[in-house]
Amino acid sequence: MSSTGREERILFIIPPYFNVDDYMGGDRANVLPSFTIPYGILSLDAYLKAHCTVPVTVDILDLNLSLRQAVETGNVSRIQAVFDELIRERVQIARPVIIGISALFNVSFRYMGHISAVAKAAAPGALIVAGGGLPSAGFRQVLEHCPAIDAVCRGEGEIPLRDLIEAGDRADLLERHPSWMTRGGIAAGKIPAHTFVENLDDIPMLDYGLVDLDDYNSRSIDKRYSGQPKREMAIHTSRGCPFLCVFCANPSLHGADVRAMSVARVAAEVRRMKEQWGMTVLLIEDDHFFFDKARAKQVLRELIDLGVRVEFPNGIAVYAIDEEVASLFQQAGVSTVALAVESGSDYVLHRIIKKPLKTSLVKGKVELLRKYGVQSHVFIVLGLPGEMDEHRLQTLDLLLDVGFDWVHVFCAVPILGSRLYDICVTNGYVDTGDFLDHVNTKSVIRAPGVDPEAVQAFAYEMNLLVNFVHNYNLRVGRFETAAKYFENVTGKYPDHALAHHALARAYEGLGREEEADRCRRRYQDIIERDEWWRERARKYGLSDGGVSAAVPLAGNHPALIES
Numbered sequence: 001m002s003s004t005g006r007e008e009r010i011l012f013i014i015p016p017y018f019n020v021d022d023y024m025g026g027d028r029a030n031v032l033p034s035f036t037i038p039y040g041i042l043s044l045d046a047y048l049k050a051h052c053t054v055p056v057t058v059d060i061l062d063l064n065l066s067l068r069q070a071v072e073t074g075n076v077s078r079i080q081a082v083f084d085e086l087i088r089e090r091v092q093i094a095r096p097v098i099i100g101i102s103a104l105f106n107v108s109f110r111y112m113g114h115i116s117a118v119a120k121a122a123a124p125g126a127l128i129v130a131g132g133g134l135p136s137a138g139f140r141q142v143l144e145h146c147p148a149i150d151a152v153c154r155g156e157g158e159i160p161l162r163d164l165i166e167a168g169d170r171a172d173l174l175e176r177h178p179s180w181m182t183r184g185g186i187a188a189g190k191i192p193a194h195t196f197v198e199n200l201d202d203i204p205m206l207d208y209g210l211v212d213l214d215d216y217n218s219r220s221i222d223k224r225y226s227g228q229p230k231r232e233m234a235i236h237t238s239r240g241c242p243f244l245c246v247f248c249a250n251p252s253l254h255g256a257d258v259r260a261m262s263v264a265r266v267a268a269e270v271r272r273m274k275e276q277w278g279m280t281v282l283l284i285e286d287d288h289f290f291f292d293k294a295r296a297k298q299v300l301r302e303l304i305d306l307g308v309r310v311e312f313p314n315g316i317a318v319y320a321i322d323e324e325v326a327s328l329f330q331q332a333g334v335s336t337v338a339l340a341v342e343s344g345s346d347y348v349l350h351r352i353i354k355k356p357l358k359t360s361l362v363k364g365k366v367e368l369l370r371k372y373g374v375q376s377h378v379f380i381v382l383g384l385p386g387e388m389d390e391h392r393l394q395t396l397d398l399l400l401d402v403g404f405d406w407v408h409v410f411c412a413v414p415i416l417g418s419r420l421y422d423i424c425v426t427n428g429y430v431d432t433g434d435f436l437d438h439v440n441t442k443s444v445i446r447a448p449g450v451d452p453e454a455v456q457a458f459a460y461e462m463n464l465l466v467n468f469v470h471n472y473n474l475r476v477g478r479f480e481t482a483a484k485y486f487e488n489v490t491g492k493y494p495d496h497a498l499a500h501h502a503l504a505r506a507y508e509g510l511g512r513e514e515e516a517d518r519c520r521r522r523y524q525d526i527i528e529r530d531e532w533w534r535e536r537a538r539k540y541g542l543s544d545g546g547v548s549a550a551v552p553l554a555g556n557h558p559a560l561i562e563s
Helices: 039-051 063-073 079-094 106-122 133-137 139-145 158-166 170-176 183-187 250-254 263-277 293-303 323-332 346-353 359-371 389-402 419-427 432-437 452-469 479-492 497-509 513-529 531-539
Strands: 008-014 056-062 098-102 127-131 151-153 232-235 281-284 309-316 334-342 375-382 406-411
Touching: 008 039, 008 063, 008 079, 008 106, 039 056, 039 098, 039 158, 056 063, 056 079, 063 079, 079 106, 098 106, 098 158, 106 127, 106 133, 106 139, 127 133, 127 158, 133 139, 133 151, 133 250, 139 151, 139 183, 158 170, 170 183, 232 263, 263 293, 293 323, 323 334, 323 359, 334 346, 334 359, 346 389, 359 375, 359 389, 375 389, 375 452, 389 452, 406 452, 452 497, 479 497, 497 513, 497 531, 513 531
Parallel strands: 008 056, 008 098, 098 127, 127 151, 232 281, 281 309, 309 334, 334 375, 375 406
Antiparallel strands: none
């Protein structure tokens, strides 16, 4: 306890970042999001405890965990009452002086008003603030529609929250501080500004004991290791990104200038994660890991002797891959990287996304990774204003030609804080009153050449075609790898007909005839009772258990345009 006898108790509440209704209607395109460690809150905790003059205690309530359990068990009818009870119980235990609502994505907005109201009723004397990507960019909407929230933090929260804790007059601090926004600030025309931690080494190592790591152990994208014991942990070695990709809100939160941990700090942090917390899989989640290629290579060298598996699940810059990088990936234990390609159309990349990538580079970079035993996943974004059918078909052709280990197809989401959101609002491409329903499995943008229903259908058909019908690993005879991926899909989605069909092909290639026959029977059972899957089987020539030449690997794909 400090000499003043004051102790700062903070409760962070994380609203759900998915809409439960989307997972109750049987929509095949809806996939539960990966649950990742609340890294930003752990960073706040570490910084505040090191840099505040009064003792700080932190508690975390992640409502995503309860909602996930409700969805997986089909027991969502009382979920709001469950949330309310959890909030009241945690408030009673933590006795917070400050309650922070931490929200990243648009969809969390639907929960923030009620959550903050319940928290305020449970702790009427507490100051309630909000931060993260959504409130930072949408502070006006949050303060207008969430009356229980007293203030919103613009950008990163370490220094603004420290300043708030240290302030003698907190109401005055909130009005004067450049990074805090209140209703009074909006009325006065205040323009919020960032207050960054310039040296990330000033943030002490994180205390992962604040969360149950078992709750955040499924973000790994390399499904060859599904079912094996593991301890996944994430690290963000840098903040900021100089690129201005149209759909990305990162610059509005972390700025365009990249700030990074020292290589020595990264190495020490990773060693501690392994030795103290038992980490076996390191997820490097930087938005632009290769902003300084020499530094990136040095970080990889530091990982070589640690004996952990490494993944890059957030997407790395394709242009950064060269022979030395690919070799260092292999030496450092990198099993899989996600490549931020986004489109197979140079027009879309350069004129719409504003991404400095040439599609002609992609295949060679993937082959280089393959040479060193590193799997490649790829991110694709469809439905951007200005994208036409021809561009989407170019993307499909690229995917089939290159042959990625897995393709992640998303519909463009106008995230608050992104240029895409501003473009869509300015041109009337989205219903601004409905922005809380913007999720990456749903297309909500209606623009010239972009029909949201058609784009959403195309995205799912693209996923079926490249990941199942013409799966790269099946094509080249890597049946063991293919089987692991399809076992993961059928385990999560037992009524996914094409996953059972593809798994049967993988088992057949492995000589596991009994298991292949079981999968074929399951596939036949699904298409016999489900008209939608039966139509997919007909379209892709799968009714006879094989793959028809009617679906070419590249070229014209009129059936997809008509979907």
